[in-house]
Amino acid sequence: MAAARPHHRAPPGRVPTRCVAALCAACFLLGVCVVNRYWAVPEPPDCPSKANSGRSRAVLSQAQTREVIIALDRTISDIEMRLAAARAAQMRNQGVSPSDSAADQGNMRPRLLFVMGIMTTFDNRRRRDSIRKTWMPQGERLRMLEKDKGIVTRFVIGRSANPGPDSEVERAMDAEEKEYNDILRLNHVEGQDGLPLKIQMFLSSALSTWDADFYVKVDDDVHVNIGMPTQNPLLLVNVSLVFSCTEVFSLNTGITRSILARHRSKPRVYIGCMKSGPVIANNESKYYEPDHWKFGTAGNNYFRHATRQLYAITRDLATYISANKHILHKYTNEDVSFGSWLIGLDVEHVDERSLCCGIPPDCEWKAQAGNPCGASFDWNCSGVCNPAER
Numbered sequence: 001m002a003a004a005r006p007h008h009r010a011p012p013g014r015v016p017t018r019c020v021a022a023l024c025a026a027c028f029l030l031g032v033c034v035v036n037r038y039w040a041v042p043e044p045p046d047c048p049s050k051a052n053s054g055r056s057r058a059v060l061s062q063a064q065t066r067e068v069i070i071a072l073d074r075t076i077s078d079i080e081m082r083l084a085a086a087r088a089a090q091m092r093n094q095g096v097s098p099s100d101s102a103a104d105q106g107n108m109r110p111r112l113l114f115v116m117g118i119m120t121t122f123d124n125r126r127r128r129d130s131i132r133k134t135w136m137p138q139g140e141r142l143r144m145l146e147k148d149k150g151i152v153t154r155f156v157i158g159r160s161a162n163p164g165p166d167s168e169v170e171r172a173m174d175a176e177e178k179e180y181n182d183i184l185r186l187n188h189v190e191g192q193d194g195l196p197l198k199i200q201m202f203l204s205s206a207l208s209t210w211d212a213d214f215y216v217k218v219d220d221d222v223h224v225n226i227g228m229p230t231q232n233p234l235l236l237v238n239v240s241l242v243f244s245c246t247e248v249f250s251l252n253t254g255i256t257r258s259i260l261a262r263h264r265s266k267p268r269v270y271i272g273c274m275k276s277g278p279v280i281a282n283n284e285s286k287y288y289e290p291d292h293w294k295f296g297t298a299g300n301n302y303f304r305h306a307t308r309q310l311y312a313i314t315r316d317l318a319t320y321i322s323a324n325k326h327i328l329h330k331y332t333n334e335d336v337s338f339g340s341w342l343i344g345l346d347v348e349h350v351d352e353r354s355l356c357c358g359i360p361p362d363c364e365w366k367a368q369a370g371n372p373c374g375a376s377f378d379w380n381c382s383g384v385c386n387p388a389e390r
Helices: 017-038 050-094 123-132 142-148 168-180 194-209 239-250 255-262 317-321 334-340 362-368
Strands: 096-098 109-111 112-119 151-159 185-190 211-221 268-274 304-312 347-352
Touching: 050 362, 112 194, 112 255, 123 168, 142 151, 151 194, 168 185, 185 194, 194 211, 194 334, 211 255, 211 317, 304 317, 304 334, 317 334
Parallel strands: 112 151, 112 211, 151 185, 268 347
Antiparallel strands: 096 109, 211 304, 268 304
């Protein structure tokens, strides 16, 4: 007969493990029931109702998305500007730069000295023809100027408000562009949002098309001495206006070209005839400035900026303006707007008086004194008065 197994008793005072587990589960379930029945979770102050919760989330989502897009856009613009500046510095040391066009990717070409954009409008065909007959070369000579001198000149114009195939304005511009091949068309409605935006669009387009040390803006009623190659000086200039002032110098190096070449090694230069006119607070004036209060006490002057007829900036500054055009403020006057975009930067302002000479006899006297002019116009007309006729 097998021996009986010894009986082990639980120590006195010890609760079995199963009972403990069952008790914990019961307490948890009881707690859940009590909380759900008697404890109402308070809502935060100013909490929207359930009916408006979906709409509030949608508005919040849109606001957050907009903030993210703006921040991302600023970051991209900053990166683009830094990359362009670093690339410009590297290419400047090498004397060459890569082409931006898709057909020339990987190729290297000499950097241009400057790209000049002549601001014009649809109605100014006669002005364009006058320039073509005087200081701007045509055909093969236009290509020679770009190849031999590193100078690109183009008329700059946007699109019409109705750019359809039936638009007479667009058909006329297409025919003129095909005939002369000297027009830069912008993806911008001509006349919309004023000249400051058009200049920003020109800089963006020029930067993506040509590599140059300088980018120049000029009006279509200004005579410019760029150094145009020609075999017949009588075809180069209008005798009554500029032949006696700039013929000799135009046939050689070109004063504008010489001025810019002197500053070619500087990264951030703003060149033009610097001025500082009064801020006009009278809303009946042609030059009324709606933001006059920003310039302090009535009667104050604007900061220094170049006259609108002609000015030039280096590639780094053009890249900065192009990359930040969406946040740069635009004043009523184009030249004031342009100067304001550079006022807070580390920029060298060059006051070059030879870029704002008067018409004869002013430019004649300066040429005879050994100070030839780079640009001439009538001060009282802010350009050459009646340029097409003269």
